[in-house]
Amino acid sequence: MASACDRNEPISPKIALSRRDMLLASAAAALVAGPISAAAAPSTPPPGAGIDPAMTPDQALAEIMAGNARFVAGAPIAHLKDLEIIRAHAVEGQWPIAGVLSCADSRAPVEMVFDEPMGRLFVTRVAGNITTPEIIASLEYGVAVLGIKVIVVMGHSSCGAVKAAMQNAEVPGQISALFPALLPAVYMSKSKDPTIVTRTNATIQAATLINASTVIEDAVQSGALKVVPAVYDVGTGKVELLPIPEAMRVKK
Numbered sequence: 001m002a003s004a005c006d007r008n009e010p011i012s013p014k015i016a017l018s019r020r021d022m023l024l025a026s027a028a029a030a031l032v033a034g035p036i037s038a039a040a041a042p043s044t045p046p047p048g049a050g051i052d053p054a055m056t057p058d059q060a061l062a063e064i065m066a067g068n069a070r071f072v073a074g075a076p077i078a079h080l081k082d083l084e085i086i087r088a089h090a091v092e093g094q095w096p097i098a099g100v101l102s103c104a105d106s107r108a109p110v111e112m113v114f115d116e117p118m119g120r121l122f123v124t125r126v127a128g129n130i131t132t133p134e135i136i137a138s139l140e141y142g143v144a145v146l147g148i149k150v151i152v153v154m155g156h157s158s159c160g161a162v163k164a165a166m167q168n169a170e171v172p173g174q175i176s177a178l179f180p181a182l183l184p185a186v187y188m189s190k191s192k193d194p195t196i197v198t199r200t201n202a203t204i205q206a207a208t209l210i211n212a213s214t215v216i217e218d219a220v221q222s223g224a225l226k227v228v229p230a231v232y233d234v235g236t237g238k239v240e241l242l243p244i245p246e247a248m249r250v251k252k
């Protein structure tokens with residue numbers, strides 16, 4: 001069997017790609033030729049899956065925020081549903097209602113925070129909840145193929161990645177790779193308070209998600225998707241939705 005790279009045409013030295021870029025390009029081509037193009041529109045959930053295809057972005061947001069209220073109140077219910085859902089519907093596919101871009105921090109367990117069972121949230125996590133190309137690609141899949149209605153970009157209190165970027169000190173390994181995406185929040189917030197920088201970062205990353213992705217921007221402009229910045233308090237468990245800047249709202 002030919003390797004992924006064997007299928008690539010010879011490339012000009014002017015646009016020489018790294019092996020990683022070539023592998024990514026090849027994988028992307030395979031995806032476009034396969035499941036994504038075959039499922040240009042989200043598939044219809046089976047009857048009884050508890051999914052309403054007509055759910056609006058505001059309804060999806062209201063559902064997960066109601067779940068956060070149950071989590072804060074110490075009365076979650078999602079864990080009671082999991083086994084039933086696994087047995088009945090997980091093998092048939094996935095129809096998540098919301099995407100979440102969260103920090104990797106162990107104190108921000110997304111499904112628990114929104115009291116949602118498996119299959120309901122499409123979660124991407126990376127330190128500092130930053131919009132890397134891979135994160136954007138994953139969320140594009142969630143929007144274009146899975147039909148998620150809302151994306152919450154969720155920073156959190158006491159974020160080590162934000163604090164490290166604010167200090168901008170020498171760090172071991174590749175940790176500093178996170179800093180370029182976090183520094184705009186450090187500079188734009190004009191603050192030495194990590195809480196304020198974290199809030200600014202969530203808003204910047206949400207805006208970047210829209211600006212960097214025509215898939216996500218088009219879905220926002222059509223009203224099919226809402227992108228909302230938020231911050232999670234690791235002490236209280238509460239998620240606070242942040243204002244959506246004018247530039248991120250529907251223009252039509």
Ligand SMILES: [Zn+2]
Pocket residue numbers: 103104105127128129156158159160161162
């Ligand atoms: Zn963090």
